[in-house]
Amino acid sequence: MDRKYVDFRLAPDDLTAIRFGISPGHELCHAVRALHRPDHHPLQWGWMRSTRGAIPRDDFEVLALLIRDDGYFPDFLTSTPTWDLTPEAEAERLRDIDDERFEVDMTKVLVRSRGAAQGAVQRMLDHPVRARAMIAEAWLSVWNAGIAPVWPQLERLLRADIAVRSRRVAESGIGGMIATLNDRVEWAEGAVRVTMRIWSEVVDCRGSGLVLVPSVMGTSGCNVLTEPPAQPTLFYPAQGVSAEWARDPTGVADALGALLGPARARILLDAHEPRTTSQVARDTAIAISTASHHLTVLRDAGLVASSRDGARVLHRRTPLGEAMMGATF
Secondary structure: OOOEEEEEEOOOOOHHHEEEOEOHHHHHHHHHHHHHOHHHOHHHHHHHHHHHHHOOHHHHHHHHHHOOOOOOOOHHHOOOOEOOOOHHHHHHHHOOOOHHHHHHHHHHHHHOOOHHHHHHHHHHHHOHHHHHHHHHHHHHHHHHHHHHHHHHHHHHHHHHHHHHHHHHHHHHHHHHHHOOOOOOEEEOOOEEEEEEOOOOEEEEOOOOOEEEEEEOOOOOOOEEEOOOOOOOEEEEEOOOOOOOOOOOHHHHHHHHHHHHOHHHHHHHHOOOOOEOHHHHHHHHOOOHHHHHHHHHHHHHOOOEEEEEEOOEEEEEEOHHHHHHHHHOO
16 A cells, blocks of 8 residues: 655745744643543543533534534634734634634534434534624633643643753754654655645745744644645654643642752743743742842743843743743643
């Protein structure tokens, strides 16, 4: 039997052709999939034990119409991932899906549906404005109940993975980094090649590039986006994900506190977004001079970087700091 694969073809030696992103939508879709078939997702058992009973059933069923146990789900549920894409922004985009894209994606869902589900999907196609609003509301409802409580832990794992991959590009080149993503992914003559089950395709990414997106919820394999208007995207399992990834962040703070001291641990945990010294001091309930001292120590250790924005100096975790966050899970 012929081997099937998707080739993402890139310009030779173009380091800018590959970038990383984070996709709240992809995490939510695979969370729904895990709740469909818990036995297939053992790394999510800890998360499911703590959140499953809180997820609104009606809203879950709306998303379950679109997201099957396996295979295709609508591309519009995972808008182009970026480094700073927020869950709120991704949910809001669902209300503004253009009619053509909505019809194309939902028709794909329709032909894969059976019985009562097929009728429900057809009604969505018949009333797209109402359907988009219903999907967006269900997205936010399930997100707030199931993912939002663990998003800090999940996001730290994603950013830690990206930090490690970025360093590998610097050390081993694109090909060397690509080879470590997953056993279904390889570097093949200027292309990122992903082994597939059903179809083969060559995607020309020259000029548009390829987005690599780690996933904590989608740990069973790789997924791709190849059809315009979607940005060519490869989703791959994040490294370092264990069944304990969703544990209470208080334990993480305690572990870091034993290593760095409580104040520095708190500063590093909160440094996923740029903040001024005054903001750090206020959020940590310490004096500005003390915050400045702790930031200097963290900066000298390579865990925090400081950059000037006009009259302000902003502090944020470095790739090394991100990797340390991920290592605590």
